[in-house]
Amino acid sequence: xxxxxxxxxxxxxxxxxxxxxxxxxxxxxxxxxxxxxxxxxxxxxxxxxxxxxxxxxxxxxxxxxxxxxxxxxxxxxxxxxxxxxxxxxxxxxxxxxxxxxxxxxxxxxxxxxxxxxxxxxxxxxxxxxxxxxxxxxxxxxxxxxxxxxxxxxxxxxxxxxxxxxxxxxxxxxxxxxxxxxxxxxxxxxxxxxxxxxxxxxxxxxxxxxxxxxxxxxxxxxxxxxxxxxxxxxxxxxxxxxxxxxxxxxxxxxxxxxxxxxxxxxxxxxxxxxxxxxxxxxxxxxxxxxxxxxxxxxxxxxxxxxxxxxxxxxxxxxxxxxxxxxxxxxxxxxxxxxxxxxxxxxxxxxxxxxxxxxxxxxxxxxxxxxxxxxxxxxxxxxxxxxxxxxxxx
Numbered sequence: 001x002x003x004x005x006x007x008x009x010x011x012x013x014x015x016x017x018x019x020x021x022x023x024x025x026x027x028x029x030x031x032x033x034x035x036x037x038x039x040x041x042x043x044x045x046x047x048x049x050x051x052x053x054x055x056x057x058x059x060x061x062x063x064x065x066x067x068x069x070x071x072x073x074x075x076x077x078x079x080x081x082x083x084x085x086x087x088x089x090x091x092x093x094x095x096x097x098x099x100x101x102x103x104x105x106x107x108x109x110x111x112x113x114x115x116x117x118x119x120x121x122x123x124x125x126x127x128x129x130x131x132x133x134x135x136x137x138x139x140x141x142x143x144x145x146x147x148x149x150x151x152x153x154x155x156x157x158x159x160x161x162x163x164x165x166x167x168x169x170x171x172x173x174x175x176x177x178x179x180x181x182x183x184x185x186x187x188x189x190x191x192x193x194x195x196x197x198x199x200x201x202x203x204x205x206x207x208x209x210x211x212x213x214x215x216x217x218x219x220x221x222x223x224x225x226x227x228x229x230x231x232x233x234x235x236x237x238x239x240x241x242x243x244x245x246x247x248x249x250x251x252x253x254x255x256x257x258x259x260x261x262x263x264x265x266x267x268x269x270x271x272x273x274x275x276x277x278x279x280x281x282x283x284x285x286x287x288x289x290x291x292x293x294x295x296x297x298x299x300x301x302x303x304x305x306x307x308x309x310x311x312x313x314x315x316x317x318x319x320x321x322x323x324x325x326x327x328x329x330x331x332x333x334x335x336x337x338x339x340x341x342x343x344x345x346x347x348x349x350x351x352x353x354x355x356x357x358x359x360x361x362x363x364x365x366x367x368x369x370x371x372x373x374x375x376x377x378x379x380x381x382x383x384x385x386x387x388x389x390x391x392x
Contacts, residue, residue, distance in 0.1 A: 002034055002035065002376075003035075003095045003096055003376065003379045003380060003383055004035040004036075004037075004092065004093060004094045004095045004096075005029075005034070005035070005036050005037070005094060005095070005096060005097075005098055005379070006037040006039060006089060006092060006094035006096070006097045006098070006109070006118075007022070007025060007026075007036065007037065007038045007039070007097075007098045008039050008040070008097060008098065008099045008100070008105050008106055008108070008109030009022035009025075009038070009040055009099075009100045009105065009106075010072075010100045010101045010103035010105060010106055010125070010126075011040075011041075011072055011103075012038070012040040012041070012042065013040075013042055013043075014072050015225075015253070015254070015273050016072065016225065017125055017126075017197070017296075017297070017298065017300050018100050018101070018125045018126070020197075020300050021100075021125070021197060021300070022038070022040070022100070024198065024368045024371075024372075025038075025372060025375075026038050026054065026056070027368075028368060028369060028372040029053070029054050030051075030054050031369075033052065033053050034053060034054070034376075035053045035054075035092075036053065036054045036055070037054075037055040037056075037057065037088070037089075037092045037094060038054075038055070038056045038057070039057045039059070039085055039088075039105065039109065040056070040057070040058055040059070040105060041058070041059060041060070041061050041073075041075070041078070041104070041105055042058035042059070042060070043058070043060065048088060055088070055092060057084075057085065057088050059078075059081045059084070059085075061073055061075035061078065061104070062075055062077050062078075062080070064076055064077045065077075065104075074103060074104050075104045076104065078104035078105065078107075078108055079108060081108070082108065082111075082112075085108065085112065086112060086115075089112060089116065094118060095118070095119065095379075095383055096113075096118055096119035096120070096121055096379060096383065097109050097110075097112060097113040097116075097118050097119070097120055097121070098120075098121040098122070098123065099113075099120070099121070099122050099123075099170075100122070100123050100125055101122070101123075101124070101125060101126060102163070102166045106122075110122075110166075110169055110170075114169070119171050119172070119379075119382060119383060120169060120170040120171055120172075121170055121171070121172045121173075121174065121378075121379065122166075122167050122169075122170035122172075122173055122174070123173070123174035123175070123195055124167065124173065124174065124175040124176070124180055124184060124297065125176070125297060126297065161187075163187075164184075164187035164188050167184060167187075167188050167190070168188040168189065168190065170190065171190070171382060172190070172191065172193065172378055172379070172382050173185075173188065173190050173191065173192040173193070174192065174193050174194070174195035174375065174378070175192050175193075175194065175195065175297065176194070176195055176196050176197060176297045176298035176319050177194070177196070177297065177298060177318075177319045177322045178194065178322070179322075180192075180297055180319070181193070181194060193374070193375075193378040194374065195371065195374065195375055196298060196366070196371055197298045197299075197300050197303060197366070197368075197371065198303075198366050198367050198368030198369070198370065198371045199300075199303045199304055199306075199307045199363050199366050199367075199368075200307075200368070201307045201363055201364050201366075201367075203276070203277075203280050204280050204283055204284075204304045204305075204307035204308045204363075205280070205284070205307060205308060205309070205360070206284055206308060206309030206356065206360060207284070208277075208280045208281045208283070208284035208285075208308065209281075209284040209285055209309075210281055210284070210285060211285045216246050217246050217247065217248055218245075218246060218247045218248070218287040218288070218346050219247075219248055219249075219250050219285060219286045219287050219288075220238070220242075220247055220248065220249050220250070220286070220287065220288050220289075220290050220342065221249070221250045221251075221252070221282070221283065221286030221287075221288070221289050221290065221305065221310065222235060222249065222250070222251050222252065222253075222289070222290055222291065223252040223253055223279075223282075223283070223289075223301040223304070223305070224252075224253050224291070224293070224301050225253055225254070225255040226251070226253055226254055226255030226256070226257050226258040226261055227255040227256050227257050228257055229293070229295045230255075230292070230293045230295070230296075231292040231293050231294055231295075231315075231335070232257060232261055232292070234292040234335050234338060235249065235251070235261070235265065235268075235290065235292065236261070236264045236265055237339075238290065238338055238339050238342070239265050239267060239268065241339040242339065242342070242343075243267075245343070247342070247346070248267060248268065248269065249265060249267070249268035249269065249290075250268070250269045250271065250282065250285070250286060251265070251268050251269065251270045251271065252271045252272075252273070252274050252279070252282055253272075253273060254272060254273050258270070279304075280308065283304055283305055283307075283308035283310060284308045284309065284310070286305065286308070286310045287310070287346065287352070288310065288311055288312070288313060288330075288342060288345060288346065289301075289302065289305035289306075289310045289311065289312040289313070289330070290312075290313050290338065290342070291305075291312055291313065291314050291315075291320055292314075292315055292335060292338060293314075293315065293318065293320065294315050294317040294318055295317075295318055296318045296319050296320055297318060297319045298319035298320070298322075298323070299314070299318070299319050299320035299323055302314060302320045302323050302324065303323055303363060303366060305359070306323070306324075306329055306330075306359040306360065306362055306363040307359075307360065307363035307364075308360075309356040309357070309359055309360045310356070310359060311329055311330040311331075311345065311352070311355040311356060311358075311359050312324050312329070312330040312359070313330055313331045313332075313333065313338055313341050313342065313345075314330065314331075314332055315332070315333070315334065315335065316332050316333075316334065323362075325358070325362065328355065328358050329355060329358045329359040329362050330355065330359065331344075331345070
């Protein structure tokens, strides 16, 4: 029997990995006509939409909400929606609640799962412990170097301990790469299943390229949030290193550090946030994708670049290195080797062309349907035991 799922995502309409995955999760439920309720924050005023088996409940954040990122907020008073959501759950009768993190929406979802004695599933999308340490660096700089490093590590450890305490409340965990699954299992004592990401290989494909094939300039692309935890400072250094080369950056996205980056990369093209066809053309017009983040848990944008036939250069940390095949679909290198890797690939047209083909071929093996089929398989393995426990 197909589980009835109530999904409480941290974000849905925003421009980030959680929102991207959440939109595809809902779309998967619609394609398969699965019983699926998505409870999320948005601009609708307490709007419940029942569209066949797929229900959506979108609730507004209030005046007490504050910004976490440029387009992401947290509402400490989101609990005011408790009665409304509880009433919808009473009608929908879910078998489980799935949350994506300790957001205002996720905290309420976890509480409702406990109250209704439902199986709680939780997926890890953001390395909150690493983000906390990097966000703290701005005030840690005033400390002596040895104290700064030690304090940063303590902040990271505390954030991880807090996150593990929260995720321990769930009976089934999901993470986008094996390293994070192992970390969560050690930290929580819970089983963790893989929940990677997929890509729309029809939207993102090399055929969307519109540039003149004789254009001598090589475009280096970055797509993502423009903030410190993405290690965007390395982009500044790379542009300086390549100032004499015929290479130009295309930066797609926005974030709190956008003004800082614009001031330091005068030759780069900043497009702002792009979606749909505009985004697919931007990817296809790149020659290399440069993604220096050390904190991404997966890297949806890396997979979209590969689907567009664009080899990617990533760091050995986090999720992106699990997507890229070093020397085949791109390079996996430390920060101080990004510039040399760029020059090395683009200096060899035959190798670059082979990487473009290999990148596309790999992306064709990653579908969203296979991702969510795996999620539902994990649900079904645990539901009978959870339902028996609730009945006892």
